[in-house]
Amino acid sequence: MTPPGSHLDDEARVTIRCQDNSPVGVTFCDRFSFDADSVHYAVELQAPGLTARVDEVVAWIRDSDLTTFLEELAAGHRGWDGERSWQTDDRDLTVSAVFRSGGYVGLTWTLRPWPQAAGGWGASATTWLEAGEQMASLAADVRHFLTGEQP
Template structure:
């Protein structure tokens, strides 16, 4: 399940929770655009016993687009074989998607700040939206989050 904060004057945020367990989720928030080439934002993941946060995820305009990745998943609502993946250029946020026989998509969100530094950490949570409408809604929410006019 996704929700978008920010329609009441608050800064926009996307919250993705698991349909099976609302105690598992991801939040993209605190979007800032410092220049025309990149958007900086915060990514958080939580689950019972886990709270992880990356304070400066960077979405470059020339990077593969997270909203486009999610839109492609939604368009393939009848399913696919194997795993599909997306990640930021710096590798500090990654999403993998596996189509499940139940008609849901297992989205694993992985936070990995400073991936090239020894001694770093990685945290992952998985949400399972329905393949069609819920994936389309998530893609639209993410597109709105990154839109320049929603700043």
């Protein structure tokens, strides 16, 4: 259900498929906004035997957003040591990134709605993408999705 006075864009959608295992994926969809400071959207994880969805992830319009994180990963296409991570302010979406030899980035997408609630749940899926062009394309697609701009 769309909250009154909000804008819903059923057409906008970004799906990330794992290069190594195509049934594994993450989809950003059902974007809407109450004001100019934030955008709300749903995130779905799919993998064999797993389907999970968080309906209202909030992205605040500022410098430390998901697109900035993805753009920094794309810029580091020659690799890095250890794990890099990003999360929403509410901690309902976390993305962790590792670099493996051969020029691939593993993105582990973790959904954990209502992390402070007793009896909560969490689900994760990992997608592997090429460090260069695929990461840059993903960053651009997510930016377009979150801003509502056409590519």
